[in-house]
Each structure stands twice: as structure tokens, then as C-alpha cells.
Amino acid sequence: MSIRIKRVGVLGAGVMGQGIAAHLANAGIPSYLFDIAPGELTPEEEAAGLTLGDRKVRNRIS
Template sequence: MNITKAAVLGAGTMGAGIAAHLANAGIPTLLLDMAPRELTPEEEAKGLTLESPKVRNRIVASLFEAAKKLKPAPFMNVENAKLISLGNFTDDMPRLK
């Protein structure tokens, strides 16, 4: 069996860790989580909207950044994190094909 790509639904502690293990094995991985329902005060001040890509992927991005700081580190090599693409359930489910 040859796995050429993977997706993980949910970027919490387990999901981000699973994505890290897949990346450590050299498998490009799509990590998805929810899109936020509200703007943060900082996002409002910047004039962003709920449709802004940075806002839509805020949750998955923050969970992924937290996973990169775990001890022991989930990545065998920090370069492996580049194999993970971030997205959200609303916009990126079609990428699962």
C-alpha cells in the first residue's frame, strides 16, 4: 500500500498529533477544523470579515501552532510541518477528493 496524501478532520491535540505523524512519514496532509462564527476584536480592528481567509482558518492555524510547541515535539524535524496544509470544513472539504 502506498499512501500519497491524507487528511485529518479536527486540529485539536489528537488531530494535530496525527497530522504530525503523517508528515513525519513524508505524507502531505490536509488538516481541517471549524471556521469561526465571530470575529475577534483584533480582527474587527483590522477591518477583516468572516469571509477573510485568515479569519476562516484562524482556529486550525492556532491549534497547529500550539501543536508545534508541544514537548516532546510531535515533529521529528521542524521541516516536516511544511507537509501540512491548513483549512476549514466549510471551504476545504472539496480538497478531500
């Protein structure tokens, strides 16, 4: 029995997730890449003048 893959969702847009999604897309499989973005700043981030769009905030490990 063979299964045809129609589309794929990859959770996590880190180094590994990006590589997996790119490989699948290059193979002709529609790929959706999902990542979690923080919804609010920590007090330390606010004090430093950072915004939710700053790379330091988006790449925070919590």
C-alpha cells in the same frame, strides 16, 4: 495487496488531530489539517468585545 498512501486529510485540529497530522508529515506523507472555525459571534462574545480571531472564540465547543 498493499495500498500506497499518497496524501492524507485530518479533520479536527485539536491535540489529537495535530499529533496525527504531524506524525504522518514526519513519515513523509503530505498531510492536510482541517478544522471548523465559527462564522459568527454569540451575543455574549460580542458583549465581551471578542472577535472571531480570539482564541476563546476559535476554541469554543458548541
